[in-house]
Amino acid sequence: MKKITSVLFALGLSVFLGTSAQAANDDAAVIERIKPVGSVCIEGDSSCGGAAAAPAATGGSRSGEEVYNTKCAACHATGAAGAPKYATSDWAERGAKGLGTLMENAINGLNAMPPRGLCADCSDKEIRNAIKHMVNSAK
Structure with missing residues (x-):
């Protein structure tokens, strides 16, 4: 047993x-x-150990036309969500408000347009160039 x-x-x-x-x-x-398959590190976050990539250099300021064609035209060419259409009197009316007001609206967002429009990587100078390009298109 x-x-x-x-x-x-x-x-x-x-x-x-x-x-x-x-x-x-x-x-x-x-x-x-x-x-986790990866992680996100935001520029300036010291907890990443310096792993954040530097923003891509654009080689200088993009022209207003270039910014418009690559970023702004998505809405301003068609008037999507009430955006003032390029090359119309919509821009003559807005131009009368002054570049300062237009810059403030573009940088902070207005109505359906998010801050900086669709150009999160644009400098203020590039946004100004794009606004001037659109205002100069007014008919």
Whole structure:
């Protein structure tokens, strides 16, 4: 009887240890599957260890026409969401408000237009150039 008890104990112990090892392997597999695939580091965030990439250099200011064509035209060419259409009297009316007001509206956003329009990477000078380009298109 003692031998049977020993065999059963050894069998139970091996099942317990095998299950425990399998659980550890399963946990490791789950941890591996749910780990983050990357991280985001915002420029100026010191907790990133300097890993934030510097903004891409544009090689100088883009012209108003270039900014308009690549960023502003998405809405201003069609008048989407009430945007004043390029090359229409809409811009003559806005030009009368003055460049300062137009700059403030473009940088802070106005109505459906988000701040800086669709040009988050534009400098203030590039936004000014694009506004001048649109105002000069007025008919």
